[in-house]
Each structure stands twice: as C-alpha cells, then as structure tokens.
Amino acid sequence: MNFDLSDEQQEIKSTAKSFFADRFKPEKVRELAEARAYDDGLTKQVAELGWPGIAIAEDDGGQGLGMVELAVLLEEAGFASAPLPLLGSAGAALVISAAGSDEQRSEWLPKLASGEATGAFGGVDADGVSTLFCDLPTADVAVVFDGEGALLAPAAELEFEPVETIDATRSYATVSSPAGERLPGDVDAGRDRLAIAIAAELVGVGQRTLEMATDYARERQQFGRPIGAYQAVSHRIAEILLGVEEARSLTLYAAWAADAEPESLPVAAAMAAARSADAAWEGAASTLQVLGGIGFTWEHDLQFWLKRARVAGRMLGTPREHRDRVAELALRGAAAPAVA
C-alpha cells in the first residue's frame, strides 16, 4: 500500500505548478478574465507540453498516463485559476476514450491530444434545460449528455448561446437541443472520470483559498496582533484545511480507482465530486470572511477563485445531486449506473 504520489507524479505536479505560477500570475488571470478571453499563445504552449492528452492513450495520440496524472495536473490549473480551454478538452477526451467508437476515437482524440482541436462538455435534459457547457464557445467538438447517454457533436453543428457567467476565467454556453452522433460505449465510466477531473480542479481552487487565508491571517494586524492568533479566525482556517484535505483524499482515491478498481469508480467519483465542490466553495467563502472588506473588492484577486469555485462545482450537477447518488449507491450496497 502506498497512498502518496510517485516521484514521476511529483515531478508532473512541480512542473505544472511552476509553469502556471509563471504564465498565469494573478495579474494575467485578471487581464484575461476582464477581457473574457483565452491567450492563444499560452493555450498553444500547454498543448505543446502534451497536457490536454496526458490521460489519452498512446495509441490515440496521447501521453498514455493515468487519471491520477490528469488529476495532479488539473489541481495545479485550478490552483492558478488559469484561463485555459484545458478542462473542456481533457474532459471531452475522457468521455470519448471511455465511450467512443473506433471512428470517433480516431477522428477526435489525436486532435484533442495535440491541441489541434479543443473540446467541451455539458448536458441537456429531457425538458431541454441545458447545463453550462464548459469551454464550448471556443471548442471544435462537444460531448452532450442527454439523459440516455451521450452524443458527440462538432461544435459547428450545435445550436448554442455563449453565457457570461460570474466566472470570467472560462467560457461557457448553453445548448438549446441535444445533437450529434451517439457515443456507443461506457458513457457512465466517462462521466465519472469527468467528475473526478472537475473535482481535482476544485481541490486546487480550495488549496489556493486556504493559502490566501493563511497568508493574510499571519500578516494582518488588528487589536495589536495578527488576526490569525485569534481562534475565531484560526479555527475557521483549520476548517478550510480539513475540507480541502478531505476533498484531496477522496479525489486522489477516485482517480486511482478509475484505473485500478473500476467497481469502486461510481461511488468514489460521486463522493469526490460532492466533497470537492463543497470544500472549494466553503473555502472561498470562508476566506472572504477572513479577508474582511478587502476580499469583497474588485481589486482583490480572491474573486477569481471564489467565482470559479461556485461555477465549476455545479457544472455536472449540484453537490446535493452528487450526494443523492452517493446515498443511492450506499443504500443499494453495490455499484449502480450513473444518473445522467
């Protein structure tokens, strides 16, 4: 038993951390968010590193690493709140890899891996209500969950409307009706993996807010001492840490289970999705309280993480819905099909 990253996985983590820290400094995040744009040059650099295809099989043109490696990478992307169409591409690729036909795989996976194409994902229910589709406005191809499974559609063939959400670090859209070619394989496994990818990004968001709260509480003086010396403040930050660590453990476990213990994947993915969405939001909201008035200003960078926490945590359903799935699986005591 070893529940820690390997040297190679640590290497991916530190490479990603320093890349994002260098290329996506808070002022760069702000510049892109205020323009609601991605930087094509940086998107290209990320593609050259092979990151959109880190978990795509080598036969499909990717790096052939696993779900753990993708989770490690996305945690760092979330830590930086990097405006990048990375989650859309990596997420779509997870579903196509799990459920695509040979033709669908060979048409899209090599292009997604190389960055020649970018991806998006989202869902439209039976009443025509659309989720927020991640990265759709700039994407070439989209995975559309439709209640029965999932469809794969070139973005040009989808009727969609870009939506400016509170999270300006990423582009979103809604889709008016499902369209595309059905993905014939194991859509549930793809969706579970996608939920883990989002959870990993949210762990990074939570970790960043934890560090912001901690740094501020060490420096900020009131009543003659640093506010972190007051238990009303320090205990609040300890609770952020507990939430982020729980989310990190569950996400790493789910990522491991996706490749090594598939029978545990459905419940592991739902647990990771629920806990990380709550931990990231509660971490961000609690950090705003620690920061006080300054955290509420447009000038402060916390807003980018706070808003991303809220939106990313609800892309594939609310935490309440994820918990209901956990309950369903726990009450049944066995693996159950995904609720699309």
Added chain:
Amino acid sequence: MARVDLTLTESEAAFRDDVRAWLEQNHPGPSPEGDDAAEFEFRRAWQRKMHEAGWAGISWPEEYGGKGATLIEQAIFNEELARQRVPLPANVLGLVMGGPVVIAHGEPEQKERYLEPILSAEEIWCQGFSEPESGSDLASLKTRAVKSNGSWKVTGQKVWTTYAHEAKWCMLLARTDQDAPKHKGITYFICDMDQPGVEVRPLRQITGEAEFNEIFLEEAEVPDENVIGEVGGGWQVAITTLMFERAGLGAAAVMGLKRTLEDLIEIARERGLDSDPIVRQRIAEFKIGIEAMRLGALRALTMTMKTGIPGPEGSLGKWQWAKYNQGLTELASDLLGPEGLRANTEWSYRFLRSRANSIEGGTTEVLKNIVAERVLGLPKLR
C-alpha cells in the same frame, strides 16, 4: 518511490487472512452485560487468549513479547477487530500507552518488570494526567511529588481516569520542580494503586454509568526506580505516548464508524426512511466523511512510514472521528423516533456517550489549535 496504490501487497493480504482466520475461530462472543466486574473479567480472559497467540502486543517489538507489526499491519489488525466487533482487551491503556512508553523510555530493569504483566492482563494500567483544574492546559497540572529518602511522596488529585478501580499501575504526571517553567518541572511516574495514599472514587457520567474515576493522592509513595525518563523530563515522555495513541487507533475508529453507518442504513430501510431526501443527504454526508477519514488515515500512515514519526496531521483524524460519531448517533436518534429516546437502550447510550468524543483525548478546539499552529504555521495565541 511507488505509484499510488491502495491495494494490499501479497504479504499484507496474507497477514489480513491470518488475522481474520484466527479471529473467526477464537472470537469470544459478545461481552456479558449488566455486571461490570464480570465484563472486565471476560475482557481479561479475552486478552490472555490474544496474548497466548501472540496478538496482544501487535505493535510491540518481538524482543518484548510483541508481534513487531508494521504500521500497515497494525491498521489491518485493528480494522479486523472492529469489523468483527471484537470486545476491547482489558488492558487497553497498558497496551497502547504504558507498554510503548516503557519500551521507548524505560530502563532495562523496568522493561523486565512491567512489560509481560501488561501483555497478559495480569496487571492493569490506568492514566493519571488530567486534573480538575488542568484539562486542555495539561502542563499547568498541580499534583506535587516531593523526594525524601530515595522515594517520592505524591499529593494531588487526578480525574477522568479509566479503569482506576481495576488498575495496579498508574501512569502519573506530577510536578517535581515548582520553580521550573511549567513544561520543564514535570516527571513521569509509575505509581502503585494498591496503597493507603491512593483513593479511587467513581465518577458518574450523563449516561448513568461510571466509566471513569477520580483519584485522590495523599502522600502516595513512589520509589525512585519508578520514574520513567529523566526527573523533570516527563512532559516529553507524555507527548510521545499521546502521539502513539493517536497513530495506532485510526483504522479501528474508521471501521467502528462504518459499522455504525451500516446499522443506520438498515434502520432507515426498515422504517421506509431510505427515500426521504433529507435522510439520504445525511447518510451521504456521513458516507463521504467516513471515507475521507479512512483515506486521510492511509495518507498519514504512508507519511509516517516514510518519515518515522506521526505528524500533527494525525489531529485531523481525532477531530473527524468526534464529528462523525456524534453526527451518526444524532441521525440514529432521529430515525428511531421516540424509541431512540428511551433510557438504557443501546442507541440512547451511544447517543449520550458520543457527547464526550469532542472532549476526551484532546478537545476539538485543541486539535484545531494544533492544525492552525503546527500545520498552517499561524501565530500562537499565547
């Protein structure tokens, strides 16, 4: 370094199978209820049986009569005990604290004298740390030990002492230097409970039972050879034992919570509450929390095996355990309705008993302080 891998290695799996098979064949059955003395003798006999098969000192080195198990094996063992709902051995505190402290800090003669009777449950141990005025601020303790003619006379009061009425030996912290800074003037003694200067009084708790005791010490005599470690060095000795206590019990605590959740799911099903959306949300919250606790304990275990010492992150496990056990018994109370509120039933007992979880063995507030100061590096309050 190995990749992330949560499966047991071949030898770990073989170890688990050994433990499982032995427990299935030797399980003593449920403890007798209603008679505390009979229950204690039952647990003493059970520990003797474990000891004869070599399982009692699972974490102790083999040279001291233990099993020399790795941390993973200890976790597997404790998990199996909880999974099969095996009664606690009689001498819990001797096994998880007294023995390890003698092994780590004791002289050869002390090891010779104390270790074997701990394993065989012949001599029961208790712990005299907390005092009426020294709870979370343990280092402010006032019990005094004064040296005269090669022995110490100890005077003071201890509280929240489990098994004091059964115990032969007490791990006792007392102040031996009134002028030293508060952490430096404390010495760790092994005090004989069987003497006129020691009076034990049961302490009745909100459950109605008296699981704990108060100890009144009036010039109780402790010979010099019963000092563990250096005179004045008792604080460090005590701290290391508290860390071992937390490190070894995480896996068993998780398994206990899992069993409780299984029971609750069964109750919810029986009463048709398994489709109630709020009940489902709460069941999911506990399922997620307990699983996060299990995984956190495994991550901490991996770290401890790499670094050799349990880190302050272990505080999270105790905090989680209290939070989830209290929450589970509250949910049980709601699911059971009026039946769950009847006095002297298993669930009302567990409901009331869990109130102590966030106080005993380190309050949740103290654990949050440890996380804030030692994990996050926030400034100290003091």
